[in-house]
Amino acid sequence: MKTYTRPLDFKHGRVDMTHGSGGRAMAQLIDELFVKHFVKHCSNDMLAEQGDGACFALPAGAGRMVMATDSHVVSPLFFPGGDIGCLSVHGTINDVAMMGAKPLYLSASFILEEGFPLADLQRIVISMANAAREAGVVIITGDTKVVEEGKGDGVFITTTGIGVMPEGIALRASNIKVGDKILVSGMLGDHGVAIMSQRENLTFETTIQSDTAALHGLVAAILDAVPNLHVLRDPTRGGLATVLNEFAKASGHGMVIQEKSIPVRAEVAAACELLGLDPLYVANEGKLVAFCASDDAEALLAAMQAHPLGRDAAIIGEVIADEHAFVQMNTAFGGRRMVDWLNGEQLPRIC
């Protein structure tokens, strides 16, 4: 039954306060934008039912589940290699995947600013739908709120993901032991530098693209090869340095990494110098850090490198006994320096 007098104008229209009112304008936005794209792309009966939530059957034998959530406030909304839409799908899938779980479903909640172009919103929603379909994850429920001009910033998207945990997997910082090897799955710093270049209007010979990607396929592949993997984490805000410091604090051990082993694109290293950034602290959206027993490191590296998203993987360091739980780096010049927590802000609104 059609109840709208004319379709939404996705060419010239803008978000207004009525789109968050609970009334007819909101129902139309949900029908003609969210349901249209999320259902079309996912043959998603659950979202089409439009209750206050969505019901789903548990996979047979599921014993444990994982839940993860992320608000996305990235600025600018569109950047080389992606946009807030696909980022908000990848980011939460990756949080679920880092626990070792298989992501199944997402919710998506939008906080829209009055005046935001419907064309941009449509582009973002299509990007989310495509990212979810490619990842095999279904967006089953959502919410839309609208705030007055000047009380938001275009669009913020909060996604929550749930997934099923395979039997016997327990990835956690307390698994980390002295002697463990530390691996990264590829080149660091691409996402943060792509955003900052866009924000500062910098152009380089080659455009640096965000690495935004869903990592659950890579995680499944490496867990298959090395079921005794100790822990995984995606180095997003705060970058590799933050992940290592969090794990050092949580495990009570120290870490030493080798600067010359850390994969960073030459363009990214050059852009970081220009922007005054340290690639160790720059956000990634399609990379992971893994810890495993020394004996498993070569098998883990091979499994990573065999996957398209882990081609440039490398062993970058190891866990050492250190009661201060410091993270240190042997520099390319032969010295050793501390890799401290990020103090202050480096890159605001990077994700």
Added chain:
Amino acid sequence: MKTYTRPLDFKHGRVDMTHGSGGRAMAQLIDELFVKHFVKHCSNDMLAEQGDGACFALPAGAGRMVMATDSHVVSPLFFPGGDIGCLSVHGTINDVAMMGAKPLYLSASFILEEGFPLADLQRIVISMANAAREAGVVIITGDTKVVEEGKGDGVFITTTGIGVMPEGIALRASNIKVGDKILVSGMLGDHGVAIMSQRENLTFETTIQSDTAALHGLVAAILDAVPNLHVLRDPTRGGLATVLNEFAKASGHGMVIQEKSIPVRAEVAAACELLGLDPLYVANEGKLVAFCASDDAEALLAAMQAHPLGRDAAIIGEVIADEHAFVQMNTAFGGRRMVDWLNGEQLPRIC
């Protein structure tokens, strides 16, 4: 291990961009605010582990689950009867409960505006912790982002809830049949009028309090009494009129309600007149609308009235055959009028 030089200043401190950076300041905010209150109140091992997400065991025999999400942008943040904190817990619990499910876990994601007082944030977090504990629901994971001053509005909170669906329950609009009775669980309009009075700086002889409350206990009680209940919905944004129109559209049937049967406090009716509002369209945060077969209506009413949150429940109307799926109301003056979809905005940022 303590890694912070001094504790956060919850008396005079303010949110700054570093609290969203991924670095030390963010870790401190999480430790000293979110983990402290959510863990203390819930003996919550999962959040204390601080991975990218949380893992939980499924209840034995669970076959289906429900997921619901809501972003909360209510303004003002504090209002008579509640605040954005407890509202964000109740709102999502209620969305899960309206499906007939038992809510178990919540995620909570914060978008903070630079400069927001830490004292207010602490008050909100404590309110969330208390609301969750009282409801027997655990906040297991979360996220924090910070946006620049003027790009947000104090704090926005997105919560996502998951719950377990009991065997055999399938509440949905397509269950609605001609002849069904329509019930509401209590007085309508309290929440919206409490917010609007605060916003417009109106005072009445008695302060009108928001009805914000978690309804899953009431839902469990009424499902116990009437397992064949057809459908439930909480009349939040857009109020009772919006719920009835959504259900009319989804079921393809018409509805007639009796104005004189609809419970509205005298103070709320008076405030609505003063503010130019129609109580049928005003948001509630602790009420539900239920549809059941005519034969079950008295048992349902009795079950509602036996519960503290359903004391003022009433049968307000019924479902009729109408190919236009119109919602109509027999007025107190003996006439009949259309109850249309809300056109335009009535109450922006009410939840």
